[in-house]
Amino acid sequence: MQNKRKEPDLTVDLAGIWLKNPITTASGTFSPRDSGQFYDLNQLGAMITKGIAPEPWEGNPSPRIAETYGGMLNAVGLQNPGVEAYIREELPYLEQFSPPVIANVVGRTVEDYCRVAEALSDTSVAMLEVNISCPNVKAGGIGFGTDPAMAALVTREVKRISKKPVLIKLSPNVTDITEIARAVESEGADGISLINTLLGMSIDARRAKILLANGTGGLSGPAIKPVALRMVYQVCRAVQIPVLGLGGIRTGEDAAEFLMAGASAVSVGTAALFNPLAPIEILQELKEFMMEMGYRTIAEMRQAFQEGQGK
Numbered sequence: 001m002q003n004k005r006k007e008p009d010l011t012v013d014l015a016g017i018w019l020k021n022p023i024t025t026a027s028g029t030f031s032p033r034d035s036g037q038f039y040d041l042n043q044l045g046a047m048i049t050k051g052i053a054p055e056p057w058e059g060n061p062s063p064r065i066a067e068t069y070g071g072m073l074n075a076v077g078l079q080n081p082g083v084e085a086y087i088r089e090e091l092p093y094l095e096q097f098s099p100p101v102i103a104n105v106v107g108r109t110v111e112d113y114c115r116v117a118e119a120l121s122d123t124s125v126a127m128l129e130v131n132i133s134c135p136n137v138k139a140g141g142i143g144f145g146t147d148p149a150m151a152a153l154v155t156r157e158v159k160r161i162s163k164k165p166v167l168i169k170l171s172p173n174v175t176d177i178t179e180i181a182r183a184v185e186s187e188g189a190d191g192i193s194l195i196n197t198l199l200g201m202s203i204d205a206r207r208a209k210i211l212l213a214n215g216t217g218g219l220s221g222p223a224i225k226p227v228a229l230r231m232v233y234q235v236c237r238a239v240q241i242p243v244l245g246l247g248g249i250r251t252g253e254d255a256a257e258f259l260m261a262g263a264s265a266v267s268v269g270t271a272a273l274f275n276p277l278a279p280i281e282i283l284q285e286l287k288e289f290m291m292e293m294g295y296r297t298i299a300e301m302r303q304a305f306q307e308g309q310g311k
Contacts, residue, residue, distance in 0.1 A: 022286075025279060060076060073201070075216065083120065105120075105129065131169045132168060148179050148180055172228070173198065260302055
């Protein structure tokens with residue numbers, strides 16, 4: 001055991017961008033101005049902002065959020081003000097903080113993704129997180145992230161245009177997550193972010209009615225953690241590029257599990273909806289866990305896990 005009083009080195013390299021610690025915010029639940037009322041955003045490793053489309057999106061009709069066992073369902077529909085408003089109103093606020101900004105990018109067509117990537121190329125944004133769970137409307141609503149060829153196409157076209165490193169955010173609603181991961185790696189993705197939400201639904205039995213107006217929604221929260229952890233573990237062994245892990249993280253030890261599985265950093269999402277201080281509490285708990293166990297660095301903690309598997 002090492003000196004328990006000495007704080008560990010939490011710095012990590014995420015696709016060429018150095019973070020002071022591996023804790024980031026998940027795109028769907030982070031509002032800088034709101035979260036900043038509860039803690040100093042400078043404590044974060046990186047700030048991943050809500051999905052940005054080329055034009056404003058209204059999102060889905062209400063009700064679009066429902067609690068469920070171990071988490072929540074959401075069918076918000078990626079409501080956002082569009083990339084021009086993001087650059088004009090959101091970025092100037094974010095620039096006063098030290099953590100790098102990772103902009104989540106959404107679109108309904110390949111052209112949509114490319115337009116946002118081009119608009120953000122000369123801004124202070126450090127990296128793009130491209131959400132390919134959106135349907136391709138030109139292909140009859142087939143999800144980009146569930147078809148290896150389409151996932152590869154989006155990656156290739158965004159990489160052709162973007163001046164920023166590109167993370168591709170993968171959908172878990174596939175048979176073989178490693179096939180999609182290899183497809184985006186082959187087209188130049190700088191890293192992979194996973195998992196996005198699992199498809200689910202909820203019925204109000206007393207009203208005999210589907211709860212969400214959209215019918216189905218994305219399941220997030222602690223209930224999906226085992227699935228997320230398994231997919232992160234598999235993808236980290238299938239590709240050579242870094243992985244940003246997320247899905248049900250609510251404690252420092254949860255974060256440690258994802259880092260041991262091979263993730264370079266992690267995102268906190270649903271936990272922050274229930275407790276706005278969750279990202280900072282998880283950061284402190286991770287630090288305390290590493291001190292207790294005598295881990296001096298993230299790499300050392302990962303090495304201990306690998307040795308524990310006989311590797």
